Amino acid sequence: MKKYILFFLLCVPFVKExxxxxxxxxxxxxxxxxxxxxxxxxxxNSWKLSAGPNNYDGVWIFVKRQACSSTNTWATALLSTTSxxxxxxxxxxxxxxxxxxxxxxxxxxxKRTYSGLGNIGAHTITLKLNSSMTTSPSIIPSAADNxxxxxxxxxxxxxxxFYAGDxxxxxxxxxxxxxxxxxxxxxxxAMQTAGLGASTVYTSNSMYGCPNYLPATxxxxxxxxxxxxxxxxxxxxxxxxxxxxxxQQATRLAKWGTRYPNSVNTYFTNYGSYKAAVWTTxxxxxxxxxxxxxxxxxxMTYIPISYLSWTDLTSYLDWTGLRPMTDxxxxxACRGTINPVPYEYPWGNTSITQCTGxxxxxxxxxxxxxxxxxxxxxxxxxxxNWAPYRSGSFATQITTRSQCGSTYYGIMEMGGNLMEQVVGxxxxxxxxxxxxxxxxxxxxTDGNANTTGWPTGIGANNGNYCKGGDYVGNGGSTIIQVxxxxxxxxxxxxxxxxxxxxxxGVRSYPN
Numbered sequence: 001m002k003k004y005i006l007f008f009l010l011c012v013p014f015v016k017e018x019x020x021x022x023x024x025x026x027x028x029x030x031x032x033x034x035x036x037x038x039x040x041x042x043x044x045n046s047w048k049l050s051a052g053p054n055n056y057d058g059v060w061i062f063v064k065r066q067a068c069s070s071t072n073t074w075a076t077a078l079l080s081t082t083s084x085x086x087x088x089x090x091x092x093x094x095x096x097x098x099x100x101x102x103x104x105x106x107x108x109x110x111k112r113t114y115s116g117l118g119n120i121g122a123h124t125i126t127l128k129l130n131s132s133m134t135t136s137p138s139i140i141p142s143a144a145d146n147x148x149x150x151x152x153x154x155x156x157x158x159x160x161x162f163y164a165g166d167x168x169x170x171x172x173x174x175x176x177x178x179x180x181x182x183x184x185x186x187x188x189x190a191m192q193t194a195g196l197g198a199s200t201v202y203t204s205n206s207m208y209g210c211p212n213y214l215p216a217t218x219x220x221x222x223x224x225x226x227x228x229x230x231x232x233x234x235x236x237x238x239x240x241x242x243x244x245x246x247x248q249q250a251t252r253l254a255k256w257g258t259r260y261p262n263s264v265n266t267y268f269t270n271y272g273s274y275k276a277a278v279w280t281t282x283x284x285x286x287x288x289x290x291x292x293x294x295x296x297x298x299x300m301t302y303i304p305i306s307y308l309s310w311t312d313l314t315s316y317l318d319w320t321g322l323r324p325m326t327d328x329x330x331x332x333a334c335r336g337t338i339n340p341v342p343y344e345y346p347w348g349n350t351s352i353t354q355c356t357g358x359x360x361x362x363x364x365x366x367x368x369x370x371x372x373x374x375x376x377x378x379x380x381x382x383x384x385n386w387a388p389y390r391s392g393s394f395a396t397q398i399t400t401r402s403q404c405g406s407t408y409y410g411i412m413e414m415g416g417n418l419m420e421q422v423v424g425x426x427x428x429x430x431x432x433x434x435x436x437x438x439x440x441x442x443x444x445t446d447g448n449a450n451t452t453g454w455p456t457g458i459g460a461n462n463g464n465y466c467k468g469g470d471y472v473g474n475g476g477s478t479i480i481q482v483x484x485x486x487x488x489x490x491x492x493x494x495x496x497x498x499x500x501x502x503x504x505g506v507r508s509y510p511n
Contacts, residue, residue, distance in 0.1 A: 023059060025151050032143040037063060038126040039149050044119045048112035053336060053409050055158050057229060059151045062107035062321055064243055066146040067139035074243035075135035076441030078105035085128035097123050103511050105130050106321030106441055136441040152228055155411050159224040161188045162332045166340040166483040184340045192222035208426030208488050217435045221332035227411055228504035230391035231304035231418050232316060234295050238278060240316050241293040246284045249291055251447030255309055255496040261291035269307040270499060299363035302390040304418050309496025310458045311448050313421050313503040318439030318449035322505030327424035329506060330467055334482045336408025343481050346414040347402045351375040352477055359389060368393045377405045377416030379480055380473040388417040388471045415480040418502030419466040426488050431455055431463035436508040459492035466493055470500030
């Protein structure tokens, strides 16, 4: 990994090699004549299935550009919205990949062309920038600009009906079909087209849910969407911090009170968690030059980022061109199309095995738990890790969905490790205007996400709450159950000062 300390002092063509878990993106090359950017990409454990879940994994690729001709702001370089303008090739063998452009130009999806399983070797990807060279936010580009190509592993959740609620006895922490009815609610195409209406349709307690009707524009999970395969990574979030202005970095630190990015060793996270700390390695200049953030590369390169507040997560998702998921989409991503089981976990049954100890090969790409068993996950702080396990570590040398803690569609760590943050809640907050609108790559003037309809406050009283449990033990093992909503009624555990909160994003497709 290159160090880029002088981003805002020197203006020379800059490129970056990137990786996240088992995804590798090499140094990109910019061609100003053709307005293209080229790089190679590879990742492991890829699939495309024509039966069963009938889905595939892929990579969301987006490009950041820093102008040398005007300001030194890092902006999203918008790409051509025509899939045929982008190419993929291999030096030898079969080209396994296809490229799907998106309507807003925020990035592209890479995915397998044919059904199959296994690793994706190095493929050369050439992306065409949009014809007007537009960026978000707007900058004045030049041939000498700096570029970063970033990628996030994703899993496609296909269109289709599914059940919300698992049939447990009716209570306020479970979705069910009607007030005081424990029957799971089948989310159909007709429901997505018409909207769900009043909260009594989908909650068992009239105090909870949205006070206004949920309309057809609210994502219920019926339509297809891409979901991050793993929780937001330390490396991805540090890349995000290092692309922000000084004022935006200060906003991310504001939850800690008096921490500012104008000194070395200013922590984004808590001081006490040696394996999960992110801090300033190069001080910024007050209101002028941003700081450079770093992390403990011995332990943190492959783990998800903790201490994320709702505003931290949504700012990151806005910047990457993704969006938050709803609690309906969380259930769809976990349960898939199969019938619900009362009190089931994301891996489809009621078995759970707690990981303990530091595991094997701590801090490396080979890190994995010492235990094995059904429903293997990390949900109680009774070990020496002080941080979650490596993303994907539970799937190492494991064969079944239950043994590796995978959802129906192959999404990892939706239960345990870190809590997931979703749109939903109660106590009178109206979140009915949340839609499939994705982030536009640019933050608001206050340094936070500014996408219309996204909840801006923190906690269930403000339209967002946590699911899935964490390694600290918040909510115990019951919160890991797919249909559990014990944080529905006003909890603010996702204020960013809890080391068990993380999160991931989704993107509707086609869009």
